[in-house]
Amino acid sequence: MLYLTDKEAILVAMPNPRDMLITLPNPHLRQSSKRVGVITKDVQKTITDMEAAVIDWEDSRQHEVGVALAAVQIDDLYKIVIVRNDYDNKEDKTFKVFINPSITKFEGEPVADFEGCLSIQDIYGKVPRYPKIRVKAVGIDGKPFRITAEGFLARVLQHEIDHTNGIVFIDRIKGVNDVFYKLNEDGNLEQLDDKKVHNSRILW
Amino acid sequence: MTKKSITVVFFGSGPLAAKSLELLAQDFEIEAVITKASPLGHRGEVPVLNLSKKLGIKAFPVENKAQLDNLIESSHFSSDLGILIDFGIIVSQEVIDYFKKGIINSHFSLLPEWRGADPISFALLSGQKSTGVSLMLLVKAMDEGPLLAYSELSIDSDATNPSLSGELVDLSHELLKEFVPRYLEDSIEAQAQDITGREVSYSRKLTKNDGIIDWDKSADKIEHEIRAFIEWPKSHTKLGGIEIIITSGHVVPAKDTKPGNFKIDNNELLIDCGEDSLSIDKLKPSGKPEMSIQAFLAGYTGRLA
Numbered sequence A: 001m002l003y004l005t006d007k008e009a010i011l012v013a014m015p016n017p018r019d020m021l022i023t024l025p026n027p028h029l030r031q032s033s034k035r036v037g038v039i040t041k042d043v044q045k046t047i048t049d050m051e052a053a054v055i056d057w058e059d060s061r062q063h064e065v066g067v068a069l070a071a072v073q074i075d076d077l078y079k080i081v082i083v084r085n086d087y088d089n090k091e092d093k094t095f096k097v098f099i100n101p102s103i104t105k106f107e108g109e110p111v112a113d114f115e116g117c118l119s120i121q122d123i124y125g126k127v128p129r130y131p132k133i134r135v136k137a138v139g140i141d142g143k144p145f146r147i148t149a150e151g152f153l154a155r156v157l158q159h160e161i162d163h164t165n166g167i168v169f170i171d172r173i174k175g176v177n178d179v180f181y182k183l184n185e186d187g188n189l190e191q192l193d194d195k196k197v198h199n200s201r202i203l204w
Numbered sequence B: 001m002t003k004k005s006i007t008v009v010f011f012g013s014g015p016l017a018a019k020s021l022e023l024l025a026q027d028f029e030i031e032a033v034i035t036k037a038s039p040l041g042h043r044g045e046v047p048v049l050n051l052s053k054k055l056g057i058k059a060f061p062v063e064n065k066a067q068l069d070n071l072i073e074s075s076h077f078s079s080d081l082g083i084l085i086d087f088g089i090i091v092s093q094e095v096i097d098y099f100k101k102g103i104i105n106s107h108f109s110l111l112p113e114w115r116g117a118d119p120i121s122f123a124l125l126s127g128q129k130s131t132g133v134s135l136m137l138l139v140k141a142m143d144e145g146p147l148l149a150y151s152e153l154s155i156d157s158d159a160t161n162p163s164l165s166g167e168l169v170d171l172s173h174e175l176l177k178e179f180v181p182r183y184l185e186d187s188i189e190a191q192a193q194d195i196t197g198r199e200v201s202y203s204r205k206l207t208k209n210d211g212i213i214d215w216d217k218s219a220d221k222i223e224h225e226i227r228a229f230i231e232w233p234k235s236h237t238k239l240g241g242i243e244i245i246i247t248s249g250h251v252v253p254a255k256d257t258k259p260g261n262f263k264i265d266n267n268e269l270l271i272d273c274g275e276d277s278l279s280i281d282k283l284k285p286s287g288k289p290e291m292s293i294q295a296f297l298a299g300y301t302g303r304l305a
């Protein structure tokens, strides 16, 4: 028999922010999110929850950085994306907010590189993405803005905007061989057996 | 979206390497540390090894180039990049090539100025107004690799070896933090060293004899030595039979000097140099703690003559 002190009971009752995250095979991840109309208190609450979920998730992961998140990943199906301001510095826990983001222009030839997702535990894939894109979105202040993103940031935004349209990164490399990897306990990426990936019931 | 943390293997041996490692471990995942088992001139101390234990990072002590080659040949590291700071062992091309992205060396000068083992001391000795940090891609030829980034730092007129080293370690950390991710993303390109506009010069390891003050040198030069040698080998001399270490002094213009002669004047101890005189501000008599010149003169004047 296990007895909890009052304090422990409270801790058990309070879920970790990372528990808000949904993962495959949750079908919501393949649904398109709705546009945000007015930036209400609820929208602000969603953003706060998203930030908390990423940071809490990262604290539970030894070898990974939580770079960005789309609202659908905490099961809030609105077109809201947050991107870490400095994803090379775990101490910087601030984010930039993109509401109703969309890509207005793709430039260059797609480059394949590793990406992972908070909604697909431990799996990394080499996904082709455009090296340069232009994005328009609305800020947390309600003002529209445009940015040009290159390199890794361009990759991040393509990944997240895909989420708002019901696409997860593995959908971009479905059926492709030699591009799926698993992150092992030591933090190394090991190539996965393509057959197992293609036949997975969780992923597709 | 998530990404794998940046993982590197760290090569370093001396105290500056240890300080750098401590800072780097906040930003990158350190897969392993390779360190010199007995760093030269550090009198049996193994600061990097001790720190690795504290941080829980796997450490591999090696004695020389051959042991390093063997270690790399027989190990499996998954990192694409090595970072090398104050290592003290020559790194072979095989070791550099083991890492997909090579090895970045953070060198504490604006290359190609002060290549070699002790760029910080030599920048201080030269009396130059500024130095800096260079992030260099390691190549076989010593300190001749192309630069990924560099940053200049002004040298305070009263900078000492430890104060300047501390500032350079911090600057090096800032540069690595910013430019290692950009290098791994292929968003920066290495440039030949002449981009810094500095001339080629060479530093070397200091020796114990460097600490013996040669009063034929100019007072200016000796004052630089005092600040550069303050931790080791320390600028020392014999004054009327008393062995002293000078820890601080200033130049006093003088003509027709007799190098090595000294005079006590108005609570000042002036020693003639090859050019001008040196007025001692602080010193440490053999076996005694550091003291001001006033305290010294109060206790020792009678014994100096």
Ligand SMILES: [Zn+2]
Binding pocket: A116, A117, A118, A119, A159, A163, A169, B001, B002
């Ligand atoms: Zn994702």
